[in-house]
Amino acid sequence: QSALTQPASVSGSPxxxxxxxxxxxxxxxxxxxxxxxxxxxxxxxPKLIIYEVSARPSGVSNRFSGSKSGNTASxxxxxxxxxxxxDYYCNSYGVxxxxxxxxxxxx
Amino acid sequence: xxxxxxGGTLVQPGGSLRVSCAASGFTFSNYWMDWLRQAPGKGLExxxxxxxxxxxxxxxxxxKGRFTISRDNTENSLYLQMSSLRADDTAVYYCxxxxxxxxxDNWGPGTLVTVAS
Numbered sequence: 244q245s246a247l248t249q250p251a252s253v254s255g256s257p258x259x260x261x262x263x264x265x266x267x268x269x270x271x272x273x274x275x276x277x278x279x280x281x282x283x284x285x286x287x288x289p290k291l292i293i294y295e296v297s298a299r300p301s302g303v304s305n306r307f308s309g310s311k312s313g314n315t316a317s318x319x320x321x322x323x324x325x326x327x328x329x330d331y332y333c334n335s336y337g338v339x340x341x342x343x344x345x346x347x348x349x350x
Numbered sequence: 351x352x353x354x355x356x357g358g359t360l361v362q363p364g365g366s367l368r369v370s371c372a373a374s375g376f377t378f379s380n381y382w383m384d385w386l387r388q389a390p391g392k393g394l395e396x397x398x399x400x401x402x403x404x405x406x407x408x409x410x411x412x413x414k415g416r417f418t419i420s421r422d423n424t425e426n427s428l429y430l431q432m433s434s435l436r437a438d439d440t441a442v443y444y445c446x447x448x449x450x451x452x453x454x455d456n457w458g459p460g461t462l463v464t465v466a467s
Contacts, residue, residue, distance in 0.1 A: 246393075281394075288444055288457040289394065325435040332394050337393060345393040345401035 247272065247333055249345035254349040260321040263331055263346045266314060271337030273314035280309060280318045283330045283345075293318060323350050351375040351458045353445050358461030365435050369461055371428040371445030376456075379403075379423040382448040385430045388443035388460075395441075398430065399448065413439075435465045 248266040255261040265272065265280075272278055280293035292308040293298055296316060306327075307320045316335075321326055328350040333343040357369035360443045371383075385397040398419040407419055418431040428445050442462050446454035 275451075277453065279453040281454075283394075288459050289454070290457070291449075291453065291455045294449065294453045294455070295451075334394075334396075334452060334454075336453075340395045341452075342396065 247335060247341055249331075249333060249346045251344070252347045252349065254340035255320075255323045257323050257325065257350060259323050260319060261323065261348065263318045263320075263333075263348070265316045265318070265333035265335075265343045267316075267337075267341070268314055270279055271293050271335040271341055272311065272316050275336060276311065277336035278309070278311060278316040279334050280307075280316075281328075281332045281334070283332065285329075289332065320348070351447065353447065353456055354443055354459035355443060355458045355461035358443060358463045360464045360466060361435055362467050363436060363465055364397040365465070366431070366433040367435065367463060368429055368431045369443050369463065370430075371458055373426045373428065373445075373447075376447070378421075378426040382450075383421060383428045384446050384448050384452075385419060385428070386444045386446055386454070388444070389438070392441075396452075399445070399452075401430070410421065412441075432463070436465075437465050439463065440465045 276296045281289035283289040296311045297309040331346045335341045352374045354372045400419045400441045416434045420429045442460040444460045447456040449455040
């Protein structure tokens, strides 16, 4: 099973917006609307921040938003804050256990 | 909702180990559960999934035939029995609640398994 493709790193300044893409195939990301995103700070467990492409769990800031076009899902973080500096992972329903390789966000 | 893993330790190559996950704060028997892992400095890797009553199970190719996932709904516990351990099994092992369609809405803090001589 192949991992979803994410850039290794992205960066932005406080207050700016950034977008992290997650590219899959017609068999996973492009086949349905079950893409999730997770935020992981160093030494901590991942935290679900987006599910079903664009839905936010209760308590997650509305600065986090998700979208999808074709085989690529995207996570956008607006109004960047220092605490947003973390690793971000996407995953997709489809082939069991499909995760992206992770993107390190530097603020 | 709380998930707490335990049992991680240093084990020799070829050895066996069982890690556990204690669940509380929700109706454990209503949820599919997964084990995932993260090797030092690496990304997330899905390991195994089990359905609500333990009849449907699947494993990553990397652990198939060596790892066994199980659950005890009377004890609100999830288990991962690992055997024939290799150095590349070294990782933090997380249990996670599957909210459906392989989306994980609650994770434990993880337990570190180190395979080394």
